[in-house]
Amino acid sequence: MSDTRFRGRLFGPGLPGSGAPATGRWSDGGSLQVAEEGAAGRLLQADHPAVDAAGFNASSLRISWQGEDGAYAFIIEAESERTICCAAAPAAANRHLAEAAGVTTRLERRFRFGAVLLGLILILPLFGIGLFLGNSDRVADWVVKRISTEHEAQLGELILAQTRLQMKVVDRGPAVEAISAIGSRLTTGSVHRYRWFVADRPDINAFAAPGGVVVVYSGLIRTAGSAEELAGVLTHEIAHAELRHTLRGVIKSLGLHALAALVIGDVSGSVFAETATRLTELRFSRDAEREADAEGLRRLVAAHIDPAGMIGFYEKLAAEQRLSPPAILSTHPATGERLESLRQEVSLQKGKWQPLPVDIQSIKNSFK
Numbered sequence: 001m002s003d004t005r006f007r008g009r010l011f012g013p014g015l016p017g018s019g020a021p022a023t024g025r026w027s028d029g030g031s032l033q034v035a036e037e038g039a040a041g042r043l044l045q046a047d048h049p050a051v052d053a054a055g056f057n058a059s060s061l062r063i064s065w066q067g068e069d070g071a072y073a074f075i076i077e078a079e080s081e082r083t084i085c086c087a088a089a090p091a092a093a094n095r096h097l098a099e100a101a102g103v104t105t106r107l108e109r110r111f112r113f114g115a116v117l118l119g120l121i122l123i124l125p126l127f128g129i130g131l132f133l134g135n136s137d138r139v140a141d142w143v144v145k146r147i148s149t150e151h152e153a154q155l156g157e158l159i160l161a162q163t164r165l166q167m168k169v170v171d172r173g174p175a176v177e178a179i180s181a182i183g184s185r186l187t188t189g190s191v192h193r194y195r196w197f198v199a200d201r202p203d204i205n206a207f208a209a210p211g212g213v214v215v216v217y218s219g220l221i222r223t224a225g226s227a228e229e230l231a232g233v234l235t236h237e238i239a240h241a242e243l244r245h246t247l248r249g250v251i252k253s254l255g256l257h258a259l260a261a262l263v264i265g266d267v268s269g270s271v272f273a274e275t276a277t278r279l280t281e282l283r284f285s286r287d288a289e290r291e292a293d294a295e296g297l298r299r300l301v302a303a304h305i306d307p308a309g310m311i312g313f314y315e316k317l318a319a320e321q322r323l324s325p326p327a328i329l330s331t332h333p334a335t336g337e338r339l340e341s342l343r344q345e346v347s348l349q350k351g352k353w354q355p356l357p358v359d360i361q362s363i364k365n366s367f368k
Contacts, residue, residue: 006084008061010036010044012072017168017200024063024074030090032063034074044072061085137252144248149191149211152247156211159250160197163215168200174366178358179216182231185303186238187212194238200367204317206233208241210250218367223316227358228309235296235310243295245288293342297349306353307346314339 009019021037032046046065053061061082064073076082163169170176180196187194192212202219209215214237216230224230240246284292300307318339 004084004088006076006081006088007078008074008076008081010034010072010074011168012067013070019075022074024076024085026085026088026090032065032074034072046072049074141248143251144244147247152244153192153211155247155250156209156213159209160213160215163197163199163209169197169215170200171195171197173198175216175218175221175363178227178230178360178363179214179234181358182227182305182356183214183234183238185305186231186235186299187242188303190242192241206237208237208246210241210244210247212241214238214241221360222364222367224313224360225316226309226312227356227360228306229313229316230309230358230360231300231303231305231356232296232307232310232313235299235305236292239292239295239299240284240288243288243291245284245292249284289338290341293338294345297342297345301349301351304351304354305356307349311339311342311346314342 010022011019049065061076175198194212201217206216
């Protein structure tokens with residue numbers, strides 16, 4: 001077997017969230033050996049690694065395996081390095097590498113085709129930069145009304161792909177199961193197929209991308225005092241997505257440059273590399289926040305979840321603002337006016353609340 005080496009980034013226990021540079025090679029016995037770069041770098045070996053397409057637009061190769069101390073993944077992004085990896089791979093891995101390459105090709109075509117369709121829909125009202133800048137609110141509203149749920153879901157996929165590149169995101173485990181159980185009750189009857197994720201980040205934050213992608217930071221879960229408080233945050237984010245506030249904000253934030261990129265099919269450029277970051281920084285208007293509060297409260301009541309948890313979490317955020325403002329307050333400021341209005345609305349609700357079957361402390365312990 002060839003001793004040809006190929007470079008990529010290694011992810012796993014004890015490594016930074018962005019991974020570490022590493023070099024891989026296939027051994028004569030067919031196993032993968034990965035050497036972390038640096039004087040103190042580790043040498044890892046995977047005897048039966050899994051191979052699949054990964055990254056934005058599935059343009060990277062991911063070779064993953066389970067080590068004694070946890071799960072590892074070796075991501076190969078550069079085309080030249082992928083070529084070396086495939087050429088040197090043992091026969092046992094060749095079929096999986098070929099399948100991954102096929103997924104990449106199919107997804108690239110699908111993303112480009114969908115991006116062109118979405119771009120054509122979005123670009124119609126944009127007759128010039130001046131028109132967009134002078135009428136951005138009306139243009140955004142016009143565009144939102146003409147975007148189908150299928151196209152909205154595609155945009156959510158793009159944002160999810162970028163989020164995975166920027167932070168560690170998991171879609172299984174006790175925390176995800178709890179988020180899914182609560183969120184499913186809050187999204188009954190939605191046109192979207194919701195999916196739930198937890199990001200391993202200390203920030204007190206969460207966001208709902210267009211199309212039903214919801215990401216909750218572990219820092220927010222650690223801050224919640226009860227499952228009902230967690231539901232209070234979820235319902236507000238879900239409300240923004242259901243009312244299409246998030247979609248409208250993304251369109252306004254990305255502007256003409258991104259719309260032009262969509263039209264020519266450049267969905268892998270630098271414009272979309274910032275989409276996930278922009279989403280967590282979107283600032284909604286006061287009217288949008290009030291609408292999300294009202295819609296979120298309606299969903300809590302419909303799901304028979306005690307809305308007092310929503311007030312409790314807002315009050316907790318307001319108290320922490322005096323010390324070190326949580327990230328979520330920069331996009332969803334818990335103003336005194338909003339809190340007072342919510343208190344009045346919640347006091348009028350007399351439903352029979354059903355306790356959520358979620359042990360919040362067990363979920364927090366799962367992060368340790």
